[in-house]
Amino acid sequence: MADQAEKLRKIMDRYSKKENTSEKQARKAKFIGITSGKGGVGKTNFTVNLAISLRRLGYKVIIVDGDLGLANVDLITGIYLKYNISHMFSQGKSIFDIMSEGPDGIKIISGGSGIKEFHLLSGKNLNQFINEIEKLEKYFDFIIMDTGAGISENVIKILLLSDDLVLVVTPDPTSLMDGYALLKTVVLYGYVGNIKTVVNMVGSKKEAEEVYNKLNGVSNRFLNKNIEFLGYLNRSFIVSNSVKKQQPFILDRPNSSVSKKINNIALKFINKEKSNDLKTKSLSQRLKEFFSIEGALNK
Structure with a gap:
């Protein structure tokens, strides 16, 4: 049996032959950075289920597990990831060698476990990484980066490149405080993309709206930045059971309330994409510009 990487390359080759030149040139993957101020808020679980929902809507989706050194997308999906970014x-x-097939047709690239990655992205390695990202842009509609939690150089670098930054928070005051601190950092470093939030583990819609209003209020007041409310997910045994079973809840319980909420969130990305094409530069172009300036983060 041919190895998985070879299968993926053949699939991509077949797909590229179906598109004409103008379609290839027009394709630009939307880069979504999903983050949180602290761990334990359900960020990775949300990422995986969102990716599957977008895939079911007919889009080509890849998750890059950017929680470098502590990657756990494989635990949520229950798949074995043989390679990770460091193997590049x-x-x-x-990029196709380290890509794995995920549930329901999504693709996954692991950030690895116990390794320190992003400091490797300089010089020759950086050029290689950019070239590989350019390949992804040709074949996917959405590149979803699941970042590490908290404020670190790696997380900030990823988020500054994203078209949409999605902050996952819970009603826990520390989640809100740390989430705001992260937003403050990316805004101060000049982030110009869209900031959105998902409120997770709430008891009701009212509680979710109260959490959002608090976060958006301080962001507007002190950062002069509006945050879009993407939606909320209830605290649910369905979610916790799916984690234990290593089966995304959108597959395990597709008709549940929490799965329907994920689908509604996915539709907001689709509707936004159709109604307003804000993107003027590809991800690879922004990567080149970003890393060519040695940025304020390294000063």
Whole structure:
């Protein structure tokens, strides 16, 4: 049996032959950075289920697990990821070599476990990474980056490149405080994309709206930045059971309230994409510009 990487390359080759030149040039993947101020808020679980929902709407979706060194998308999906980003540099793997098939047709790239990655993205390695990202842009509609929690250089670099920044918070005051601190940091470093939030683990719609209003209020007041309310997810045994079973809840319980809420959130990305094409530069172009300036983060 051919290895998985070879299968993926063949699939991508077949797909590229179906598109004409103008379609290829027009394709620009939307880059979504999903983040949180602290761990334990359900960020990765939300990422995986959102990706599957977008895929079911007919879009080509890949998750890049950017929680480098503590990646856990594999735990949520229950799949074995043989390679990760570090193998691009240590073993000369291509982006397709380290790509794995995820549930329901999504693709996954692991950030690895116990490794420190983003400091490797300089010089020759950086050029290689950019070239590989350019390949992804040709084949996917959405590149979803699941960042690490908290404020770190790696997280901020990823978020500054995203078209849409999605902050996952819970009603926990520490989640709100740390989430606001993260937003403050990316805004101060000049983030110009869309900021959105999802309120997770709430007891009711009213509670979710109260949490959102608090966060949006301080963001407007002190950062002069409006936050879009994407939606909320209830605290549910369905979610916790799906994590234990390593089966995304949108597949395990597709007709549940929490799955329907994920689908509604996915539709907001689709409707936004159709109604307003804000993107003027590709991800690879922004990567080149960003890393060519040695940025304020390294000063």
